Every structure is written in structure tokens, then in C-alpha cells.
Amino acid sequence: xxxxxxxxxxxxxxxxxxxxxxxxxxxEFLDTHPTDKNAIxxxxxxNRMSNQAKKEYSKKFGPLTVALASETDCTGxxxxxxxxxxxxxxx
Amino acid sequence: xWNYERxxxxxxxxxxxxxxxAQVIISQYGGPDGEMGASMRYLSQRYACPYRxxxxxLTDIGTEELAHLEMVATIVHQLTKDLSMDEIExxxxxNYYVDHTVxxxxxxxxxxxxNACEFQSKGDIITDLMEDMAAEQKARTTYDNILRxxxxxxxxxxxxxxxxxxxxxxxxxxxxLRIVQDNLNSKNFYAFNPGFDCDECSGKK
Numbered sequence: 001x002x003x004x005x006x007x008x009x010x011x012x013x014x015x016x017x018x019x020x021x022x023x024x025x026x027x028e029f030l031d032t033h034p035t036d037k038n039a040i041x042x043x044x045x046x047n048r049m050s051n052q053a054k055k056e057y058s059k060k061f062g063p064l065t066v067a068l069a070s071e072t073d074c075t076g077x078x079x080x081x082x083x084x085x086x087x088x089x090x091x
Numbered sequence: 092x093w094n095y096e097r098x099x100x101x102x103x104x105x106x107x108x109x110x111x112x113a114q115v116i117i118s119q120y121g122g123p124d125g126e127m128g129a130s131m132r133y134l135s136q137r138y139a140c141p142y143r144x145x146x147x148x149l150t151d152i153g154t155e156e157l158a159h160l161e162m163v164a165t166i167v168h169q170l171t172k173d174l175s176m177d178e179i180e181x182x183x184x185x186n187y188y189v190d191h192t193v194x195x196x197x198x199x200x201x202x203x204x205x206n207a208c209e210f211q212s213k214g215d216i217i218t219d220l221m222e223d224m225a226a227e228q229k230a231r232t233t234y235d236n237i238l239r240x241x242x243x244x245x246x247x248x249x250x251x252x253x254x255x256x257x258x259x260x261x262x263x264x265x266x267x268l269r270i271v272q273d274n275l276n277s278k279n280f281y282a283f284n285p286g287f288d289c290d291e292c293s294g295k296k
Contacts, residue, residue: 014102027151028148031144031263065095085098086099
């Protein structure tokens with residue numbers, strides 16, 4: 001595990017990984033089942049949770065996307081200076 | 092267009108270097124059934140597809156494959172970044188090292204460079220989806236072969252995740268093929284190419 005990451009940061013990134021995986025899976029399922037109302041409900045539920053978690057993460061620990069780069073509490077251009085994903089530490 | 096998200100789809104945190112393992116796993120970066128070919132295949136095939144749901148699944152799976160490409164590169168990077176010169180000299184990785192040091196470059200395990208001939212974009216959606224289903228199975232077999240060579244759980248877990256996605260994508264492409272066939276004459280699916288011969292049959296007009 002990357003020592004640059006606090007426990008809280010690890011946990012939030014881990015949760016985002018789970019939530020976003022559900023969103024990816026449901027997106028692909030809905031592409032071939034576009035009228036499945038239950039799947040759309042699940043999608044909306046988890047997509048909102050995933051977006052909320054990404055917003056919270058970006059505010060506390062630096063932006064996950066450029067779109068979230070204005071939400072962060074950090075100072076400076078963290079988009080460039082924080083660790084890259086391949087450095088490890090993504091929970 | 093695309094946006095980058097600064098995280099991996101599934102975590103990769105490898106503690107121990109392993110040059111020989113990197114040498115085989117690089118095949119899923121730029122090899123014949125690797126993630127580079129997968130992403131380029133689906134993202135290239137979208138344009139000649141006359142059914143929107145099918146274009147959507149090609150787009151979304153093609154996009155997910157780019158995230159897999161990044162995971163495979165990360166695995167190879169973490170397996171090689173701390174290699175000593177002695178370890179490189181003693182391993183099969185020396186041939187890669189001489190051309191790329193420990194940079195990431197798309198090639199097969201046997202050293203064959205990535206080539207667009209590893210996938211097809213035929214402009215016929217039935218043909219393309221048949222290829223896509225085969226491609227997912229071939230990638231699944233490759234991951235199974237890689238898994239037999241891995242004895243490090245740090246490497247095993249992300250590879251198992253990638254293997255499982257091949258199975259899911261095979262299922263989705265099978266459903267996509269069914270959608271295409273439902274739009275065609277069941278007595279002869281091959282009477283014409285729905286992306287080229289017949290706009291009325293495509294649902295577009």
C-alpha cells in the first residue's frame with residue numbers, strides 16, 4: 001500500500017472502486033437491456049452514490065477528474081502533482 | 092470524446108518485482124488478444140454499426156478496455172520498476188530491457204510488436220460481433236494461462252478481475268448479436284449488410 005495515502009483516503013477510494021464498478025456493469029447491461037426499469041433504478045441509485053463519493057474524495061484529497069478540480073480544498077494544481085494511479089495505493 | 096479519471100478500475104499494489112512474469116503479462120498490453128487490440132477493435136467498429144444499442148455497448152466496452160489497458164501497464168510497471176541489473180540479466184526480460192529499459196511498450200510475450208492486424212473492423216456488424224465474442228474468449232484463455240504462471244496474490248487478484256470481465260463482455264456481445272438478428276429476417280440473416288445495403292432495415296430511417 002502506498003504510504004502517501006491515509007486510511008480515510010484508502011477507504012474512500014476503495015468505496016469509489018466498488019460503486020463505480022456497479023455503475024460500469026449496469027451501464028453495459030442497460031446498453032443491451034435499455035427498457036429494464038429495475039436496472040435503471042439500480043443504475044440511478046448507484047450512479048448518484050458514486051458521483052457523491054467522487055465529489056467528496058476530490059474535495060478532501062485532490063481531483064479525480066478535471067471536472068472535479070474546482071471542488072478541491074487543496075491548494076495548487078493537484079491534478080498534476082498528486083501521485084499517479086500506477087504508483088500504487090489505490091485501495 | 093474522453094475524460095481521464097485519476098484512479099485504476101481495480102487496485103494494483105504489487106510489492107515484489109518479477110521480470111519473468113512481466114514478460115508474459117505484457118502480452119495482455121500489446122499481444123494478439125491484449126487490451127490494446129480489444130479497445131481499438133470495439134472503438135473502431137462502432138461507426139459502421141446501424142443499431143444504437145449495439146454502438147453503445149461497443150463504446151462502453153471499448154472504453155472499459157482502455158481502463159484494463161492501464162491496469163495491465165500498471166502491473167508490468169510495478170513488476171519491473173525496482174528490478175536490479177542482476178535480476179534483468181538473469182531473466183528473460185533482458186531482450187525487452189535492451190530496447191525499452193523498463194518503459195511500457197505494446198508487444199506480445201514473444202516480442203512481436205502490436206499490429207492493427209490483430210483485430211478486424213469489417214463494416215458488417217454480424218461479422219464484427221462474431222469476432223468480438225471470439226476475442227473475449229481468447230483474452231479469457233490468455234488470462235487463464237497467465238494465472239497458471241502466477242504465484243503472487245498481489246498479481247493474481249487484478250488478473251482474476253480482468254479475466255472475469257472477459258466473461259461478462261462475451262455475454263454482452265452475445266446479447267448485442269441477438270439485437271442485430273432481431274432486426275433482420277430470421278430466414279436469412281445474411282441477405283444484406285445492414286450497415287451498408289439497407290437503411291430501411293437499420294431502424295435509422
